[in-house]
Amino acid sequence: MRIILCGFGTVGQSFAKLLESRSEDLYARYGLKPRLVGVFDTGGSAIDSSGLNISKLIDAKKNHNSVKKYSETENNTSGTEMVNELEAEVLIETTQSNYNDAEPGLTHITNAMKRGMHVISVNKGPLALAFPSLMELANYNQVLFRFSGTVGGGTPILDFAKNSLRGERIVSFDGILNGTTNYILTNMANGMSFDDALGDAKQKGYVEADESLDLDGLDAAAKLVILANWIMGMKVTMPDIKRTGIRKINNDDIKRAAGKNSAIKLIASCDKELVVEPKEIATDDPLCVSGTLNAISFTSEHSGTQTIIGRGAGGTETASSILRDLIDIRNESTKA
Amino acid sequence: MRIILCGFGTVGQSFAKLLESRSEDLYARYGLKPRLVGVFDTGGSAIDSSGLNISKLIDAKKNHNSVKKYSETENNTSGTEMVNELEAEVLIETTQSNYNDAEPGLTHITNAMKRGMHVISVNKGPLALAFPSLMELANYNQVLFRFSGTVGGGTPILDFAKNSLRGERIVSFDGILNGTTNYILTNMANGMSFDDALGDAKQKGYVEADESLDLDGLDAAAKLVILANWIMGMKVTMPDIKRTGIRKINNDDIKRAAGKNSAIKLIASCDKELVVEPKEIATDDPLCVSGTLNAISFTSEHSGTQTIIGRGAGGTETASSILRDLIDIRNESTKA
Numbered sequence: 001m002r003i004i005l006c007g008f009g010t011v012g013q014s015f016a017k018l019l020e021s022r023s024e025d026l027y028a029r030y031g032l033k034p035r036l037v038g039v040f041d042t043g044g045s046a047i048d049s050s051g052l053n054i055s056k057l058i059d060a061k062k063n064h065n066s067v068k069k070y071s072e073t074e075n076n077t078s079g080t081e082m083v084n085e086l087e088a089e090v091l092i093e094t095t096q097s098n099y100n101d102a103e104p105g106l107t108h109i110t111n112a113m114k115r116g117m118h119v120i121s122v123n124k125g126p127l128a129l130a131f132p133s134l135m136e137l138a139n140y141n142q143v144l145f146r147f148s149g150t151v152g153g154g155t156p157i158l159d160f161a162k163n164s165l166r167g168e169r170i171v172s173f174d175g176i177l178n179g180t181t182n183y184i185l186t187n188m189a190n191g192m193s194f195d196d197a198l199g200d201a202k203q204k205g206y207v208e209a210d211e212s213l214d215l216d217g218l219d220a221a222a223k224l225v226i227l228a229n230w231i232m233g234m235k236v237t238m239p240d241i242k243r244t245g246i247r248k249i250n251n252d253d254i255k256r257a258a259g260k261n262s263a264i265k266l267i268a269s270c271d272k273e274l275v276v277e278p279k280e281i282a283t284d285d286p287l288c289v290s291g292t293l294n295a296i297s298f299t300s301e302h303s304g305t306q307t308i309i310g311r312g313a314g315g316t317e318t319a320s321s322i323l324r325d326l327i328d329i330r331n332e333s334t335k336a
Numbered sequence: 337m338r339i340i341l342c343g344f345g346t347v348g349q350s351f352a353k354l355l356e357s358r359s360e361d362l363y364a365r366y367g368l369k370p371r372l373v374g375v376f377d378t379g380g381s382a383i384d385s386s387g388l389n390i391s392k393l394i395d396a397k398k399n400h401n402s403v404k405k406y407s408e409t410e411n412n413t414s415g416t417e418m419v420n421e422l423e424a425e426v427l428i429e430t431t432q433s434n435y436n437d438a439e440p441g442l443t444h445i446t447n448a449m450k451r452g453m454h455v456i457s458v459n460k461g462p463l464a465l466a467f468p469s470l471m472e473l474a475n476y477n478q479v480l481f482r483f484s485g486t487v488g489g490g491t492p493i494l495d496f497a498k499n500s501l502r503g504e505r506i507v508s509f510d511g512i513l514n515g516t517t518n519y520i521l522t523n524m525a526n527g528m529s530f531d532d533a534l535g536d537a538k539q540k541g542y543v544e545a546d547e548s549l550d551l552d553g554l555d556a557a558a559k560l561v562i563l564a565n566w567i568m569g570m571k572v573t574m575p576d577i578k579r580t581g582i583r584k585i586n587n588d589d590i591k592r593a594a595g596k597n598s599a600i601k602l603i604a605s606c607d608k609e610l611v612v613e614p615k616e617i618a619t620d621d622p623l624c625v626s627g628t629l630n631a632i633s634f635t636s637e638h639s640g641t642q643t644i645i646g647r648g649a650g651g652t653e654t655a656s657s658i659l660r661d662l663i664d665i666r667n668e669s670t671k672a
Binding site: 018030153154155156159160163164165166167168284286289290293295300302303304305306307308309310311314316317319320321323324326327328 | 354366489490491492495496499500501502503504620622625626629631636638639640641642643644645646647650652653655656657659660662663664
């Protein structure tokens with residue numbers, strides 16, 4: 001199975017390492033022989049149809065901040081050229097989420113699908129802005145489209161709702177889907193001011209380069225779009241979400257909630273409408289998790305409310321979700 | 337799909353009602369046309385190869401406390417006879433769990449498998465005492481064996497660990513798997529004595545007829561056996577579990593734990609060994625749930641620790657897990 005990897009940041013590198021360290025096991029257990037044939041980042045690209053050497057790739061990235069220096073003869077193929085020309089079965093899109101026009105990820109994904117490649121995306125931008133049309137494109141081209149890592153990182157939230165609850169009708173859900181704002185709100189509940197809590201989160205590397213993605217609820221809203229489409233069968237995009245971030249929450253609000261044995265959390269909910277907004281949640285509600293944890297409670301018609309909790313981010317965790325998608329693609333595509 | 341239903345208590349009746357209320361949907365979505373051809377309880381049995389009328393069954397149970405009076409001419413077929421003689425594709429075992437000899441459930445299951453029937457069990461006894469050999473028997477006879485409802489009731493704990501975490505290696509897990517003891521311990525944490533808390537739980541109908549199943553950790557241990565076999569690939573039965581119940585926990589222990597921001601919970605854990613015992617858990621650990629809730633945290637090699645929380649019992653919830661198993665059997669058996 002030949003793979004093109006778009007982006008070689010934390011997630012891309014963690015995924016490459018995981019492929020290498022688990023190669024024997026993947027073959028033995030799933031008959032999976034993944035081979036990275038092309039990788040690119042903003043600095044350049046590396047191509048080898050017989051399979052790139054992963055240690056060399058990581059060294060090049062570490063020493064030169066790009067995979068461009070993978071081989072002596074620098075490769076000048078652009079990302080778009082690679083996606084349009086290199087032969088592969090699967091494209092994995094890990095470039096940065098962007099909620100203005102979803103580029104360059106959106107072009108990578110659509111072009112790959114048109115060429116008949118299966119696609120795995122951990123980039124939320126294209127899904128947030130164009131979920132319904134990407135699904136149609138995948139169906140039209142008879143390729144598989146997977147994106148487990150976009151919601152919950154390594155925590156298989158989408159799979160849980162779609163598969164473990166099969167036979168059930170999910171009627172509504174509420175989730176804490178952004179770990180950064182949850183970390184900030186948890187620190188504020190422990191007495192820190194908003195500014196200090198934000199500073200602390202930044203120092204720990206939890207905040208996106210564009211802090212608005214976290215603070216104004218864009219990241220949570222993108223995940224809500226994905227859940228609403230994939231789990232509830234809605235056809236919605238970002239503009240359909242009613243969205244309020246956490247910038248206006250102050251310590252008085254939080255104290256008031258605590259007085260009622262509650263905490264303020266940024267909740268993404270799907271009931272009558274799709275909303276991201278700060279809400280008071282009872283502290284003994286399983287949904288009320290602390291720190292950077294994510295949590296989501298699904299309410300089904302017959303089996304009650306079920307909550308799943310885990311870390312929502314992290315390179316290795318998200319890389320493990322890509323691997324799950326790859327195994328899934330391997331199983332599905334050999335079935336047909 | 338013809339079904340024999342063993343036992344017609346809360347779960348059996350909820351399942352029958354669910355079949356009736358969802359029949360159109362099951363056919364439209366899964367091509368599933370389930371037909372109850374035989375049902376028995378301790379009082380007698382009802383048989384109709386063209387499909388029993390579910391409302392009539394429920395009326396008979398309500399008015400005569402047995403399905404025996406389903407038709408004018410009482411049916412004298414015993415449960416064992418029905419299992420051995422009636423034609424059906426699936427047997428659903430819902431009689432009471434028994435950890436001495438697992439009967440009569442064990443005989444129902446083994447005889448059905450030998451006759452080539454797929455089996456769904458929500459009865460934990462046979463699995464707790466004979467999981468490895470039942471699995472072998474199912475494989476030998478090429479039938480499917482499902483038991484989602486035995487752990488977590490309607491909360492798909494087994495499925496989550498087996499499927500949603502595919503591609504992962506689960507290295508350990510800890511769970512609160514018995515809602516009754518969790519309810520008692522929660523009440524004790526709120527100041528009630530053990531005896532009062534037990535009395536309250538009994539009054540609410542949470543305690544098994546044989547209270548030892550809850551209080552001495554037998555129910556939790558049975559679920560641990562099932563998880564260890566199914567998820568971790570171990571070949572173990574009840575005697576392999578180190579088990580301590582909650583009878584010796586007193587309010588001082590609980591206060592001492594609370595002083596450390598912890599709570600005492602009956603934890604079933606699988607790490608180096610298989611243990612059920614009361615343990616102190618930090619109150620901000622997602623595992624630390626209150627009331628009758630169940631919770632389990634799986635720790636995987638790459639995707640961290642993930643917790644799933646839900647009600648662990650309830651007729652409708654458990655019935656919905658049987659339905660999931662039935663859909664699963666339908667999908668798997670048409671594949672072959």
